[in-house]
Amino acid sequence: MTEFQLVVAALGGGRVGFSLALVGGGGSILAVPILVYAVGIRDPHLAIGTSAIGVAANAAIGLAGKARAGAVKWRCGLTFATAGIAGAALGSIAGKAFNGQALLALFALLMIVVGVLMLRRGEALGNADVTLGRDNAGRLLLFGFGTGLLSGFFGIGGGFLIVPGLIAATAMPIYNAMATSLVAVTGFGVTTAASYALSGLVAWGIAAAFIAGGLAGSLAGGRLAARLSARRGALTKLFAALIFAVATYMLWQAGSALI
DSSP states (O other): OHHHHHHHHHHHHHHHHHHHHSOOOHHHHHHHIIIIIIIOOOOOOHHHHHHHHHHHHHHHHHHHHHTTOOOOHHHHHHHHHHHHHHHHHHHHHHTTTTHHHHHHHHHHHHHHHHHHHHHOOOOOOOOOOOOHHHHHHHHHHHHHHHHHHHHHHHHHHHHHHHHHHHHHHOOOOOOHHHHHHHHHHHHHHHHHHHHHHTOOOHHHHHHHHHHHHHHHHHHHHHHHHHTTSSSTTTTHHHHHHHHHHHHHHHHHHHHHHHH
């Protein structure tokens, strides 16, 4: 581990913290490529484990800010996260046994599918007063478990899967879904990180630098999210654009490594 790697990790953590606070996702979809291609962690599994630690911590920081703004639907988020943690524990076991570069390529393809579905749906107004009830509890548990399974398998915080899942299960507005998703991102990240840490697949010094950089990024992202929430459609388009850009880059990098 060099000083240069620590500086790059801190800068990367700032970008991840910004993304999590802005759209409730993008943690691992940014963190894994940064750690692999910029910081220089060549083992994809070590990068995934390290990113899980950083993403979980940065998500918790972003969640605190969203909670102060009153945007988090706690009961819905905790129900989703509880089912998702069980799924993440199972998924992480399978993910560690899978080829690392192929894992990154599948991850990128999944993100493109999610982005297309979000754009096709558009940004409906949603129900800002949604609460946990009989009409949505089952869907929250089902979507939560499925999202957690994929999150653990791909080694991601899952924000880009959680936000669409929360919207599909409860019809809450995207701004509330982005805020509430951080409950599950934190839970999924801790679960996945614990699994990888027990296997010795975490670079702790780089993870610490990543978290430190995320503090500043979270503050800036939270402020911008509050402004964009008043502009109809802006958050959905931004959400999808970030997915497409990073997924395309990851496919190119993973494809080069597999050839």
